[in-house]
Amino acid sequence: MSALGELATLRRKGPKGKVTMAPSERGDNKAAIFFLAPWFVGLGLITIGPMVASLFLSFTDYSLLQPPNWIALENYERMISDVRLHNSLRVTFTYVFVSVPLQLAAALALALFLDRGLRGLALYRSVFYLPSLLGGSVAIAILWRQIFGTNGLINQVLAFFGIQGQGWVSHPDYALGTLMILNVWTFGAPMIIFLAGLRQIPEMYYEAASIDGAGRIRQFMNITIPLLTPIIFFNLVLQVIGAFQAFTQAFVVSGGTGGPADSTMFYTLYLYQRGFTALDMGYASAMAWLLVVIVAGLTAVNFLLSKYWVFYND
Amino acid sequence: MSHLTRTKTSRRGFRLAAVAMAAGLALTACAGGDDGTGTDADAGDGGVATADPDAEATIKFSWWGSDTRHELTQQVIDNFMVKHPNITVVSDFTDWGGYWDKLATTVAAGDAPDVITHEERYLRDYATRGVLADLNEYSDIISLDSIDDSIIAAGQMEDGQYGIPTGVNAYSILADPQIFEEAGVEMPDDTTWTWEDYVEIAAEITANTPDGVYGAQDYGFNEPGFAIFARQRGEALYNEDGSLGFTAETLAEWWEISLELRDQGGTPPASTTVEIDAGGPEQSLVGTNSGAMAFFWTNQLGAVTNAAGRDLVLLRHPGESQFERTGMYFKPAMFLSMSARSQYPEAAATLIDYMLNDPEATEILLSDRGLPANTEVREAVRDQFSEVDQYAAEFLSDLETHIVDGLPVPPVGAGEVAEITRRINAEVLFDRLTPQQGAEQFIAEVSTATGN
Numbered sequence: 001m002s003a004l005g006e007l008a009t010l011r012r013k014g015p016k017g018k019v020t021m022a023p024s025e026r027g028d029n030k031a032a033i034f035f036l037a038p039w040f041v042g043l044g045l046i047t048i049g050p051m052v053a054s055l056f057l058s059f060t061d062y063s064l065l066q067p068p069n070w071i072a073l074e075n076y077e078r079m080i081s082d083v084r085l086h087n088s089l090r091v092t093f094t095y096v097f098v099s100v101p102l103q104l105a106a107a108l109a110l111a112l113f114l115d116r117g118l119r120g121l122a123l124y125r126s127v128f129y130l131p132s133l134l135g136g137s138v139a140i141a142i143l144w145r146q147i148f149g150t151n152g153l154i155n156q157v158l159a160f161f162g163i164q165g166q167g168w169v170s171h172p173d174y175a176l177g178t179l180m181i182l183n184v185w186t187f188g189a190p191m192i193i194f195l196a197g198l199r200q201i202p203e204m205y206y207e208a209a210s211i212d213g214a215g216r217i218r219q220f221m222n223i224t225i226p227l228l229t230p231i232i233f234f235n236l237v238l239q240v241i242g243a244f245q246a247f248t249q250a251f252v253v254s255g256g257t258g259g260p261a262d263s264t265m266f267y268t269l270y271l272y273q274r275g276f277t278a279l280d281m282g283y284a285s286a287m288a289w290l291l292v293v294i295v296a297g298l299t300a301v302n303f304l305l306s307k308y309w310v311f312y313n314d
Numbered sequence: 315m316s317h318l319t320r321t322k323t324s325r326r327g328f329r330l331a332a333v334a335m336a337a338g339l340a341l342t343a344c345a346g347g348d349d350g351t352g353t354d355a356d357a358g359d360g361g362v363a364t365a366d367p368d369a370e371a372t373i374k375f376s377w378w379g380s381d382t383r384h385e386l387t388q389q390v391i392d393n394f395m396v397k398h399p400n401i402t403v404v405s406d407f408t409d410w411g412g413y414w415d416k417l418a419t420t421v422a423a424g425d426a427p428d429v430i431t432h433e434e435r436y437l438r439d440y441a442t443r444g445v446l447a448d449l450n451e452y453s454d455i456i457s458l459d460s461i462d463d464s465i466i467a468a469g470q471m472e473d474g475q476y477g478i479p480t481g482v483n484a485y486s487i488l489a490d491p492q493i494f495e496e497a498g499v500e501m502p503d504d505t506t507w508t509w510e511d512y513v514e515i516a517a518e519i520t521a522n523t524p525d526g527v528y529g530a531q532d533y534g535f536n537e538p539g540f541a542i543f544a545r546q547r548g549e550a551l552y553n554e555d556g557s558l559g560f561t562a563e564t565l566a567e568w569w570e571i572s573l574e575l576r577d578q579g580g581t582p583p584a585s586t587t588v589e590i591d592a593g594g595p596e597q598s599l600v601g602t603n604s605g606a607m608a609f610f611w612t613n614q615l616g617a618v619t620n621a622a623g624r625d626l627v628l629l630r631h632p633g634e635s636q637f638e639r640t641g642m643y644f645k646p647a648m649f650l651s652m653s654a655r656s657q658y659p660e661a662a663a664t665l666i667d668y669m670l671n672d673p674e675a676t677e678i679l680l681s682d683r684g685l686p687a688n689t690e691v692r693e694a695v696r697d698q699f700s701e702v703d704q705y706a707a708e709f710l711s712d713l714e715t716h717i718v719d720g721l722p723v724p725p726v727g728a729g730e731v732a733e734i735t736r737r738i739n740a741e742v743l744f745d746r747l748t749p750q751q752g753a754e755q756f757i758a759e760v761s762t763a764t765g766n
Binding site: 065169 | 729736744746
């Protein structure tokens with residue numbers, strides 16, 4: 001939601017200056033509400049309803065097969081001693097804290113490169129955006145398993161240089177790394193947002209800086225980065241939330257097991273296993289709410305810290 | 315300019331709204347369907363006593379498996395519907411991996427299939443939670459006359475018959491004689507070989523064959539292998555009451571042998587093992603002509619033989635004559651069960667009877683659901699078995715005098731044990747846990763999962 005808000009703000013502040021609301025647009029608002037109504041119904045039935053239900057179920061022993069019984073905080077108490085839950089948190093945090101910064105760095109680098117107005121820019125933009133559309137798909141996850149397999153592409157390239165590779169997705173020390181690379185590879189969405197942000201930085205700052213003798217690196221550090229911090233912040237918040245919800249890649253690459261040896265057991269995957277394989281839906285619901293709290297907490301921290309590094313040039 | 319933009323936006327908005335509305339409609343439709351099921355189910359319950367066998371009925375039948383099984387089963391269903399024109403059977407099939415997730419979800423949604431294919435590790439979970447019907451109530455429809463009592467017993471629990479085995483299987487070793495020959499190693503005598511022989515033979519084959527060909531595939535990913543290992547020592551994976559029947563030492567020894575195999579080169583490195591394990595029978599070492607021995611269920615012989623493209627041999631487990639007793643057992647390949655909430659239990663029972671007892675069904679399915687449990691039907695279709703199936707059937711009948719007894723129905727929560735075994739096995743193979751630590755963790759986790 002706020003993504004669209006940010007972009008809309010950027011657009012409105014374009015060369016033509018501030019856009020004011022015309023009288024006829026008030027009628028449009030009514031129409032908008034009318035047409036949005038089905039979406040609100042969906043939001044209630046598909047999102048908020050199930051969330052409320054899962055909050056209730058998290059205080060029960062619901063097994064999917066039998067009606068739930070109230071057990072108060074027992075599920076939450078069990079979490080304290082569940083070592084596999086702790087492991088899944090460790091795996092997920094590692095994944096988020098390593099892959100999101102790398103992904104944003106890749107996105108920014110590509111955006112800077114594309115911002116220089118190459119020929120065939122539209123084509124490049126689409127090409128680099130493609131992984132974002134594909135990255136979450138089952139097909140790419142299967143492809144990933146092949147590429148990083150014992151006889152996969154990576155090892156064939158390594159063999160060319162005389163290096164004996166191994167099964168990367170099937171070794172507990174490397175499996176999570178392959179998933180991180182997959183996440184970094186899907187840099188397209190933040191890249192497009194960075195590109196939009198770069199377009200908003202007025203050319204005159206750079207002109208002034210180069211007259212004063214600032215080099216490219218200096219310009220990047222003192223003009224581009226500060227003016228881009230709101231966009232970086234926005235991308236960071238969005239990607240952190242997205243990375244916490246990562247599921248498909250780990251599910252497909254590990255064949256639904258989170259293996260080898262729980263090394264790719266994302267929090268969401270463990271939640272799914274508890275709920276649907278172990279028929280422990282009450283516990284899984286409690287886990288879902290713990291995730292909500294964790295993500296909300298991290299986002300709050302993000303917003304608090306933003307005061308110290310995000311620069312709004314208003 | 316602004317007018318143009320607005321038009322565009324509202325057109326897009328309209329499209330979005332249309333999609334949302336369609337979704338909304340679909341949702342309402344689902345809800346409507348749910349209501350319908352609920353009411354009908356109530357009516358069905360009341361109508362059991364006076365049900366008319368010729369009444370129209372629509373039942374859902376769920377199973378897991380390969381594409382071959384889906385095609386064969388669909389043929390059987392089509393024949394069944396010709397024979398019983400008043401019954402419509404809706405097929406609901408998926409692969410093994412997604413089957414249990416899907417089943418649990420449909421049961422929770424009150425939309426359980428009428429005829430449910432089941433497996434021993436999940437049977438008690440569903441039966442004790444009231445999901446499955448007691449099939450004794452339909453004994454006038456489902457005939458069990460030609461099925462061996464010990465096989466029927468596999469689907470019995472304290473208070474009823476919750477599933478009927480479609481056929482039997484045995485966990486055994488598939489061996490590739492061509493690789494034995496290439497390695498210059500003699501085929502073992504499987505009535506007398508020991509676990510030490512197994513380790514030695516595997517290492518010797520790896521040593522005498524080109525890189526990438528191994529003596530054996532790791533066996534530790536699957537708990538039935540350990541059940542046999544424990545039984546050979548007079549122990550058991552589960553006791554009758556569902557408690558654990560083995561010592562940590564026995565389980566540790568099982569993993570020590572598998573580390574010995576790995577260290578002497580008999581089995582591939584751990585990461586290769588994990589990869590093979592994820593690939594299924596077709597990508598197994600034996601299936602790809604790159605391994606001499608692997609543990610499989612007898613009804614997988616056909617699939618692995620196809621993949622390998624050459625004849626394979628079935629062997630008994632090592633150590634069958636080494637300790638206190640033999641460990642191998644007949645396992646019901648799968649069960650046919652009925653939902654306790656079926657609207658048309660008679661129709662569902664008719665389908666179960668047809669699958670089990672009508673030669674017409676078995677002529678198509680042959681041994682795909684295990685060697686047929688109905689001995690009369692088995693004899694009637696024996697000539698139509700492929701060579702591979704006939705060979706497996708002979709291997710199984712030879713085992714009849716060798717096998718002491720079956721396994722009790724595993725406890726509630728046994729479905730989780732497969733996952734626990736696979737995970738701890740990987741921990742042991744990658745040296746993250748010692749066999750002893752692995753065994754202790756296994757016991758702790760399985761005790762929690764099964765509530766013992």
